[in-house]
Amino acid sequence: MLEQEKVVVTGIGLVTPVGIGTTNAWQSILACKNGFGTVQSFDTSKYRVHVGAEINDFNFADHCPELAKNYYGRTTQLAIVGAKLALENAGLQNSDLTDLRKGVAMGTTSGEPNQVERFNNHRIAEQWDQLGAEYMDTYPCHSIPSNVANTFGFHDLAPIMLPAACAAGNYAIAHATDCIRRNEADMILAGGADSFSRITYTGFARLIAIAPEICRPFDKERKGMIPGEGSGFLVLESLTSARKRGANIIAEIAGYGTSCDAHHMTGSHPKGDGAIRAMKRALKDSKLTTSDVSYICAHGTGTKSNDVNETIGIKNLFGDNAKDVAISSIKSMLGHTMGAASAIEAGICALAIKNNILPPTANYETPDPACDLDYIPNAPREGKVSVAMNNAYAFGGANASVILKEFNN
Numbered sequence: 001m002l003e004q005e006k007v008v009v010t011g012i013g014l015v016t017p018v019g020i021g022t023t024n025a026w027q028s029i030l031a032c033k034n035g036f037g038t039v040q041s042f043d044t045s046k047y048r049v050h051v052g053a054e055i056n057d058f059n060f061a062d063h064c065p066e067l068a069k070n071y072y073g074r075t076t077q078l079a080i081v082g083a084k085l086a087l088e089n090a091g092l093q094n095s096d097l098t099d100l101r102k103g104v105a106m107g108t109t110s111g112e113p114n115q116v117e118r119f120n121n122h123r124i125a126e127q128w129d130q131l132g133a134e135y136m137d138t139y140p141c142h143s144i145p146s147n148v149a150n151t152f153g154f155h156d157l158a159p160i161m162l163p164a165a166c167a168a169g170n171y172a173i174a175h176a177t178d179c180i181r182r183n184e185a186d187m188i189l190a191g192g193a194d195s196f197s198r199i200t201y202t203g204f205a206r207l208i209a210i211a212p213e214i215c216r217p218f219d220k221e222r223k224g225m226i227p228g229e230g231s232g233f234l235v236l237e238s239l240t241s242a243r244k245r246g247a248n249i250i251a252e253i254a255g256y257g258t259s260c261d262a263h264h265m266t267g268s269h270p271k272g273d274g275a276i277r278a279m280k281r282a283l284k285d286s287k288l289t290t291s292d293v294s295y296i297c298a299h300g301t302g303t304k305s306n307d308v309n310e311t312i313g314i315k316n317l318f319g320d321n322a323k324d325v326a327i328s329s330i331k332s333m334l335g336h337t338m339g340a341a342s343a344i345e346a347g348i349c350a351l352a353i354k355n356n357i358l359p360p361t362a363n364y365e366t367p368d369p370a371c372d373l374d375y376i377p378n379a380p381r382e383g384k385v386s387v388a389m390n391n392a393y394a395f396g397g398a399n400a401s402v403i404l405k406e407f408n409n
Helices: 022-030 074-089 113-124 133-138 143-152 165-181 198-206 239-244 273-286 304-321 338-355
Strands: 007-016 102-107 160-162 187-194 230-238 251-260 295-297 326-328 387-394 398-405
Touching (some): 007 165, 007 239, 022 338, 102 143, 113 198, 143 187, 165 251, 165 338, 187 338, 230 239, 230 338, 251 273, 251 338, 273 304
Parallel strands (some): 295 387
Antiparallel strands (some): 187 230, 387 398
């Protein structure tokens, strides 16, 4: 049996409510910058809540002037910019990649929900004949990775979209990892994207899941999550390819694990069953143990049940090691960027490993006896980060954990 290719991270692209660009986002997270504000995309006067995590300074033409004349939905725009930033970070913006087998793997929660809203507005006004064909061309979620692939010439593998809700970014990274391990690809742009929309916001508002002002994961006074938007992409590459082109290797994808607890459509298992199986499988795939893990980037939405159930899952799996592992939730600053969340968080894990800095959980004030682990409150922490576990848990019980580790020659 042939030895599997190692999968390494050679580029990171982040588009977030606290900063556009890998350095900007990373520095903002270390500074505990909040990306929350009053929703600007639509009128929330009839809602119980009015706060969101939008990227108000995002202008597609600023980043891709040559594509500004093209019609793309906002999610596609966020994805293209995130992918472009990742390629630039990998030193590939002017490189000839014709000899590499390349592909795109993406995740999303809602695809292009704003296109659905535009369609509905035409329906209400009975202006069907005025609905441009471009609306229908850009609505299917599979068009998003196709547009990314076409923009950057990543045509060797079929572009794939994995609409696995809030775990979608990790699922895309897992798929890309498999393709590279099996020697089906040399390089894959793997990530996730979602745009802010009335549809998504209304859904979470109806669930009474949105915090009225701020997101406080693991804090006793937490009152919910805050919907956001963004994109995150990793340039994943075989070690053979990375070495051949002299790439800067940021981290290695050690392994992943997935599961479905199917406990409830919107609620996680109260004993962390699905989370435990995903983490356990990720450790097995990585040939690591709980004592090897330096840092856990938690799903950490800030809802009452998620934070307790995730804590229970970590404690049940890690046992005596649970008190020693550092944990944080960057959703305390970015909000929940949906299908982009775990892709952005994977990028942050890679940066934590590269810089040996643990990102904080912001807005943490009151300890919760039910959440009694080390959540790195309110300030980053210097410390060796050899192995980082990135957890993501989605509606419908779709769970995915990805493990990144320090690359050693």
